[in-house]
C-alpha cells in the first residue's frame with residue numbers, strides 16, 4: 244500500500260495548491276486529471292449537514308456503510324471527521340469514488356464520479372476544519388447500494404474449502420476452480436459472486452467450463468486453488484486437472500460473472516443474456532485478487548446461481564481483442580525496460596452489432612487506455628472509453644446506459660500506454676525488465692493488453708433499450 248499513498252500525496256499537493264484561501268468565493272481548481280481549469284462557486288463557510296451530506300450521501304455511502312463494500316462507514320459526522328486526512332487524499336487524487344473512466348468521454352450505467360464542485364466542496368470543508376454546522380430537524384437518509392444479490396438463489400455453490408490469506412501486506416492473486424454437477428443441462432439467468440471476506444476481496448473474474456460429461460470422470464480431481472504468482476496459468480491448470488479425460492480443454496465461457504466491490508448486479512433486459520451450462524461444469528476463477536493484509540485471515544465465498552425458465556432469446560456474445568484474442572497487438576507486444584510504449588489493436592465489425600459492456604484489461608504497467616469505433620468513409624467516431632489514469636484494482640465491466648449500435652464496417656480501435664520505467668511506482672521489477680505477454684503462460688506480474696466487448700447482433704430499436 245505504500246506506493247499508493249505516495250501517488251495520492253503527490254497529486255493531492257497539486258490539487259490543494261491550486262485552491263485559494265478559505266472565504267474566497269471563487270476558487271480556481273486546477274484539474275490535475277483532465278488538465279483544464281474551471282471556476283467554481285463555493286459557500287463562504289462549508290458545513291457538514293448543509294454542504295457535505297448531499298455530496299457524500301450520493302457518492303460515498305452507496306459503498307461506505309455498515310455492510311457495504313467500502314472498508315468503513317461514511318454516514319455519521321464523526322465517521323468523516325475522524326478520517327479527514329485520508330478522505331482529502333483519496334478525493335483530491337480522484338482515487339475515490341473509484342471510477343477510472345473519463346465521464347466526459349463516455350457516460351456509463353452506475354457511474355460514480357464527483358463533479359468539480361463536489362470535489363472542491365469536500366476539500367474546502369476539510370481545509371476549513373470540517374465543521375458540523377446545524378443538524379437539520381429531519382436528517383436525510385444516506386443512499387445504500389442495493390445488494391447485488393437478485394433474491395434467493397436457486398443453488399449455492401460454496402468454495403470447496405476456506406482460503407487462508409497470509410498477513411504479509413502484499414496483494415494476492417489466486418486461481419481457483421469450483422466444480423458442480425446438475426441433474427440436467429440447463430440455462431442460467433444470472434450468476435452472482437457472494438464475497439465472504441468483503442474487506443480484502445478485491446476482484447474476481449469468473450469463467451465457465453462446460454464438460455462433455457462422458458469425457459470427464461472426476462470433476463473434483465486435482466487441487467482447487469493455485470497461487471497465480473508462483474507459476475504460470477498452464478501449470479496452474481495442470482495441477483487443477485481442468486482438462487477432459489482425453490487431455491483436451493473444455494470450452495470456456497469467459498467472464499460468466501465478475502465481482503468488484505460496489506458494482507451492482509447486471510440485470511439484462513428481457514430475453515437478453517443468459518448462460519448455457521452443462522450438467523458437469525466448473526467455475527474457473529481467474530483470478531481472485533485479495534488486497535494486502537497485515538494479519539493472517541480467511542475467505543469463504545460462494546457463487547449463487549439462478550436458473551432461467553427458457554432458453555435465452557439473445558445470448559451474449561463476446562469479442563476479445565488484443566493479448567490472446569482475435570486481433571494482433573501492434574507493434575509486437577514487448578515493452579522494453581525504461582520506456583513508455585504505446586500499442587493498439589483493431590477490429591473491423593462484420594455486421595451491425597449492439598454493445599452492452601466493455602472491459603479494458605491491463606496489469607501493473609498500464610497507464611492510459613482509450614477505445615473508440617471509427618468509420619473513415621463516414622468520417623464518424625463513436626467514443627467507447629477513455630481511462631486517463633489506469634488503476635489495475637478497478638477493472639470494471641463498464642455497462643453502456645443504453646445498448647450502443649456499432650454499424651457494420653466500423654473499426655473498433657483500442658489504444659494503450661504502458662510505463663515500464665522506475666517512475667511507475669507499481670512496476671513489479673526493480674530495475675525494470677523488458678516485459679511481454681508470454682503467450683498463454685501468464686502470471687499477474689506479466690503484462691497484458693486486452694479489450695473485451697459483450698454484444699448481441701443488432702435489431703432495430705436496440706438503441707432505445709436501457710441497460
Ligand code: HEC
Pocket residue numbers: 299302303304305306307312313314317326329330331333334339340341355357504505506534636
Ligand atoms: C464503488 C464503491 C465505493 C464508492 C462509491 C466510494 N468508495 Fe471509498 N472505498 C471503497 C473501497 C472498496 C475501498 C478500499 C480500497 C482498497 O483498499 O483497495 C475504499 C477506500 C476508501 C478510503 C481509504 C483510502 C486509503 O488510502 O486507504 C477513503 C478515504 C475513501 N474510500 C473515501 C471515499 C469517499 C470520500 C467517497 C465518496 C466521495 C468514496 N470513498 C466512495 C469503495 C468505494
